[in-house]
Amino acid sequence: MNKKEKMARGARTVVQTCAKVKAGEMVVILTEPAMGSIAKIVALEVEEVGAEPIIISMIPRISDGQEPPKTAADAMLASDVFISAVKTSITHTHAVKNAVKNGSRGIFMTQFTEEILMGGGIEADFEKIAPICKKFAKILEDGDRVHLMTKNGTDLTYSAKDRRGNALYCLVEPGQFSTIPTIEANCSPVEGSTNGIIVADASIPYIGIGILEEPVKCIVKNGYITSIKGGKQAQILKENLESKNDPNVYNIAEMGIGLNPKCSFLGIMLEDEGVLGSVHIGIGTSITLGGIVKAASHYDLIMKNGTIEVDGMIILQDGKIMI
Secondary structure (H helix, E strand, C coil), X not given: CCHHHHHHHHHHHHHHHHCCCCCCCEEEEEECHHHHHHHHHHHHHHHHCCCEEEEEECCCCCCCCCCCCHHHHHHHHHCCEEEEECCCCCCCCHHHHHHHHCCCEEEECCCCXXXXXXXXXXXXXXXXXXXXXXXXXXHHCXXXXXXXXXXCCCEEEEXXXXXXXXXXXXXXXXXXXXXXXXXXXXECCCCCCCEEEEEECCEEXXXXXXXXXXXXXXXXXXXXEEEEECCHHHHHHHHHHHHCCCHHHHEEEEEEEEXXXXXXXXCCHHHHCCECCCEEEEEECCCCCCCCCCCCCEEEEEECCCEEEECCEEEEXXXXXXX
8 A cells, every 4th residue: 555545544534434524514624734735635535425625724823722713713613524634733722612512523633744644543443442431531520539640750639520521532423523543531620629740751742842851840739830840841841831921821721541552652742642541731721621711822741651540449550541
């Protein structure tokens, strides 16, 4: 199988398996110039099933979480399916929240490369993994006390009382969205409830950081990061967040558990977040996850081999599934 055929196979998975596109549907594909080749091959697969692809090429957003243009947001709202193939994430935006609330099905291919489309996480058996992902999300939901630990020093507690659990397993129904190829269960902590230490030792796949050369340590008090320490990469994160001039960028927005056995750490967001047994702490915007905070950004701090206890039940032990 040559490169073109492998890319077409991956795009077919996105369109037919993940988005479940049907003949006659309107599919909005949001992209930016650097992602044009990905958008075009996805559009071809949309045509193959008899649906209508509409490609909207945007000027790249200034930062992750910035709203797309109104024209794009309106098209998303009217769509049966929207597929985001961009480098700068629009996942955590009001445009997405509104489109999904209106019944559209959303798929996010943020930072996709041709290589990711051809293999790796996208080759996972999404249908097979979906039940365990849903089970993790159900346990996280409404958890009164969630405790995250790692051997490298993470020790974080929070409450998810009255918060929903989110199961993202790359398959969507109307009113749902999913990132791909990450498979993850996540929830958004109650604002102000998170305290402890985050030690990211795997990846921060944003703003040019990628795979971590040394740990990034964050102190968390009453739901917000109060200090960031480490080496050069920690300084990049610290300076970037300071430049936002928005205190909400320090909000603890999410805890997610990676569940895709085909993903590996590449320094690319939707591969790294899905690595089986990894845990990520999202900071900043939480409105698409069940929280109430809209910030100038949403970044994920990823660590290896997490241990998670929810109301006395250990569901992940040093990266191994315990349920």
